[in-house]
Amino acid sequence: MRVHPFGRILAAIVTLALAACSAKDERKTIVVAAFPDLDRAVKAALPAWKRAHPDIDVKVVSREYGDHHTAMTTALATGSGLPDVMAIDRDYIGKFAASGGFENLAGAPYDAAAHKGKFVSFAIAQASGPSGNLVAIPTDIGPGTLLYRKDIVEQAGLTEADLTKSWESYIASGKRIKEKTGAYLLAHAADIRDIYLRSGLSDGEGMYFRGDGTILVESQRFVRAFELGLAARRAGIDAKTPHWTNEWSEGLKRGRIATQMMGAWLVGHLKNGLAPQTSGMWRSANLPSGTYGSYGGSFYAIPAKAGNKAAAWEFVKLMTMEREIQLGSMRAVDAFPALREAQNDPYFEQPIEFLGGQVARVLWREIAEKIPAVPVNRNDTLAAAIVNAEFDKVLNENKGIGAALADAKQLIEQRIRR
């Protein structure tokens, strides 16, 4: 048979390509998509992964926080470009959980339901879908805490108890701090609103929606949260600075903001970038008025259309259920472990230099156990944006709280009909 030279070249290329593919098959690679600083926690765990699975490589794809979640939404939409393991932030877990695009880790072959007790309960509630399925495993959590500048508070002649006794005493302390030191109590009046909205919730009651989908924004909890925020604004004790802006980080750096209510992970951010020169001046306390709430947190999920689910599950287990790995993440990026077992390490008893030697991790561990298990709803971010916009009107345009909340409810209804 006479073969055209072109045909021979083609045959050679095909053979080579096939050989390359089969060679590739021997070495498996799983793709883990994450965002900063979680990507650093993943990279810190890679040596341990290599020891356990020398034949499986891990490729970490890291994007900025917003870009990561947009890219993941697009990947879920089209079913292409999906990683084997997907990191998801708390703000997106509700929406993603409802999508049905993930493996139910509570069922076979994962049977993660048996491991639920290993984690703090509120994080498991956040990762649970509407039908009781488990779409992700929590890796780190953000126990809500009140960080305050000890030097400023003392200069105003106040104590920690003045800040935390009640919301009224917190605001009164703010007035005194402003008067004596010129510093603002809060970065933004929305800080109070946000934390109050998380308080007084019973297990199973959502932040914006009840389990049956009822919109809760006209409830007394929202009215009171708005009232407290407005009271702080009227008292002139908030710096009117949203988080993560230049103004905010400068305010923290220069001691213009005396307290900040946020997840305990903020200490890591303050130490590593926001305000390293304020080391030793901060202290961590319970949130005012005996409130317990969570801020942020990260999860790992396996997309239903992932290519290497078995290896992906091994990886998720390593990141979330291995005590040493969880502690490694904590040392690497100050990620507070969601795994209870990791919270008993002697590391927790160590004083934190940035907090002036305070043994704060023990406090955060106690807080984490008391946080109510608030379920998330796929429309939480939508509702949060609308409530925030109406709160702005209350603060800046003298809109009545009742009218603002009624409008918020109406707009949420209109949007979620879509």
Add this chain to the structure above:
Amino acid sequence: MRWNRRYAPYLFIAPFFVLFFVFSLFPLAFSMYLSFHQWDAARGLEAMRWVGVDNYLSALTDPWFRKSLYNTVWLALAAGIPQHLVALPLAYLIHTQLRKSRNFVIGAYFLPYITSSVAIALIFSTLLSKDFGVVNAALGTNIDWLGSADYTKPAVAIVVFWRYVGWNALLYLTALQGIDKEIYEAARIDGASSWQQFRDISLPMLRPMIYLAVTLTLIFNLQLFEEPFILTGASGAAREAGLGGVGQSAMTTAMFMYHLAFSDGNFGTASALSWILFAIIASLTWVNSKLFGRGSGNLGPH
């Protein structure tokens, strides 16, 4: 096998058509299709559900849409009109007064246009910082440019004006350079003053370019996104990100569209909104062509 040369031309022009189909025609058609569907993107393509014109009605009745449209038009006018009022005399000045330094000057004015809008917005957000910004330090003020509803829109308008004024000046300069010098000579012999030459020769002869430049500004400004998006804190908490700052005072329609799609996951209504925006831009361009475009093909001053 012999290669049939008849197909060669098609093969050579194929890359354009393939790219055009994949990156232009398909997304366009898909967004039209999407605008009639309800779709939670995270659920995959299977989750699309036909809802007719519901998305359009929903977008049009959304109070945030009205707010965003007002902001967009406000910014388009406040940033757009001064661009031309400054660029036109500037181009005339460069054309008539500068000789050697002309290229340098026009280059300096053009630089902001080719700089990344993201970089510009980030630098301006630092410059306009309330307590630590250079602008307030220079003016001796304490204005919260990007954190107060009264100042956010003007601040964004200033940045947009600064960015595009050089581009428009370049357009006008190009047109001025195309005008025959003999016309000016004849006018000078007839005793026309500088101002008369500008008013009676340059301005009418620039009319086609004014029409083009205004049309482009209209299209750019009504699609305004990057500058207000980043200036008002795109990296903030999810509930505030990309919503135009306090009181959504600089939330443009394009930003609202982005929020609907990527924050709310409501791609159907976002697509409908993009077609509504397209209709608005198309009709305003049409109005502009009716008002100013007439006779623009005629280069004569009569």
